[in-house]
Every structure is written in structure tokens, then in C-alpha cells.
Amino acid sequence: MRLVAGYLIGLIFGVGISLSGMANPAKVLNFFDVAGAWDPSLAFVMGGALAVTFLGYRFVLARPAPVLETQFQLPSNTKLDPWLLGGAAIFGVGWGLAGFCPGGALPALGTGRTEVFVFVAALIAGILLAKAVARTVQTGTPGARSSAQS
Incomplete structure (x- = not known):
């Protein structure tokens, strides 16, 4: 059931992103x-998304637990740290240069355009690189895995 729910939610998200022009x-x-x-026009899309998210969080978090899980999995870090700010800056620069963000690029894979596949490949490489850097910073050893990540 979780797999079906995840698929349907992802499908609705992808259709919405595509229809909005993102x-x-x-x-x-x-x-x-x-x-x-x-x-x-995208300001209205983003404003609508913020309104839906704001109301959705209020509605969902009023429940004792999610429908298909035992507890909510929310971020525990509430501080603005250099990792968050650096990641946000890289995200913004990449979005401004390429015109894609992860949420828009994945549905765009269906177009078959080469630049979308290049972007998604670079996105995956960036994710893997960020994980490797985080491991190195955390453990002090390049490529080492901490016990928390194993």
C-alpha cells in the first residue's frame, strides 16, 4: 500500500509540476x-504551493501519526548552518543557470530531451559528492562511513 501511495503522490506532483510550467x-x-x-506567472505557482503546504502541515500534524507510518519523520535540525546555506546557494545558482530544479527535472525526463538527462546525471553526481564530503567532514577520513550512516 505504501508503494502505491508513494507512486500516486509522485504522479500527482509530477503532473502538477508539468502543468504549472516548472x-x-x-x-x-x-x-x-x-x-x-x-x-x-511562476510566482503564483510558488505562492499557491506555499499556501497548500502551510494548510497541509497544519492539517496533517494535527493527527497523532501518518496513515501509513507509525510516526512523522520531520527534520530534527532547526538551525541555519553553513551546510544548509551552502546547499541553498548551490540549488539557487543551478536553478538559475539550468532552469531545472530536481522537482521539475524528474517529470521532464519524460520529454526525452538530452539536457534533462544531463541535468539529472549531474544532480545524482552532486548528491553522491555531497554525501562523500559530509562523510569526510564527519569522520576526518575520505570515503569512510560513520556508524550512523551504515
Whole structure:
């Protein structure tokens, strides 16, 4: 049941991202081009997403537990640290340069465009590199795994 629920939620998310234009890098890049061919329509998409998320969290967290799990799995770190800020900066620069973010790139894989596959490959490489760097910083040894990550 969890697999089916995950698939359906992912499908709805992907369709929503595609319909909103967030999987179209030209539309995203025009949103960021405030001095040129600015297209403010994605601001409404993002505002709508924030409103739904705000209300959704209030509704869902009022429950004692998720429907298909025993407890909620929420981030425990609530502090702004250099890792979070650095990751956010890299995310923003990548989104502004490529016009893709992970949520928009995965549904765009269905278009078969080469640049989408290149972006997703770079995304996966970046994730693996970030994990390796985090392990090195945590343990002091390149490539070592801590007991918490095993």
C-alpha cells in the first residue's frame, strides 16, 4: 500500500509540476529574468504551493501519526548552518543557470530531451559528492562511513 501511495503522490506532483510550467526551463529562466522577458506567472505557482503546504502541515500534524507510518519523520535540525546555506546557494545558482530544479527535472525526463538527462546525471553526481564530503567532514577520513550512516 505504501508503494502505491508513494507512486500516486509522485504522479500527482509530477503532473502538477508539468502543468504549472516548472518542468519547462525556458519558463523558469524567464521568471528569473526580471530585467528582460520576465514572466511572473511562476510566482503564483510558488505562492499557491506555499499556501497548500502551510494548510497541509497544519492539517496533517494535527493527527497523532501518518496513515501509513507509525510516526512523522520531520527534520530534527532547526538551525541555519553553513551546510544548509551552502546547499541553498548551490540549488539557487543551478536553478538559475539550468532552469531545472530536481522537482521539475524528474517529470521532464519524460520529454526525452538530452539536457534533462544531463541535468539529472549531474544532480545524482552532486548528491553522491555531497554525501562523500559530509562523510569526510564527519569522520576526518575520505570515503569512510560513520556508524550512523551504515
